[in-house]
Amino acid sequence: MDKYAFILGMITAFCECVAGGCKRMALSPPLTSADYGAVSAEAEKIIEKHGLVHYHEMNLDRPAPFDWIVIAAKRETIEQYKALRQAGCSPAVSLKPFSELLSYNEKESVHTGYDAFREYFPI
Helix, strand or coil, rough: CCHHHHHHHHHHHHHHHHHHCCCCEEEECCHHHHHHHHHHHHHHHHHCCCCCCCEEECCCCCCEEEEEEEEEEEHHHHHHHHHHCCCCCCCCCCCCHCCCCCCCCCCCCCCCCCHHHHHHHHH
């Protein structure tokens, strides 16, 4: 399987969820700097084609820093995300502060991809 096609496929699926109103915001999979460099231009085209806004972030909250792309339907959602980050919250540590922005329903939600990621790559 082509790694970059897989990443762009995930971003496309997240865009469909956000554009369709199922989610307010989504996060790309964690990306190495090399992966980000390889997919960022195409990812931005995909996001914009869906009528969405994006924000790039270098996440320094892990021993091996990674990049990711925040995908949202509205600029105000990105601003709310950035305010949580400035308050010291990190999706790399816990998604709980971001639950509302990610449209998670705690009563009905199951194990997320980021939960699994943190289990495989603990801080």
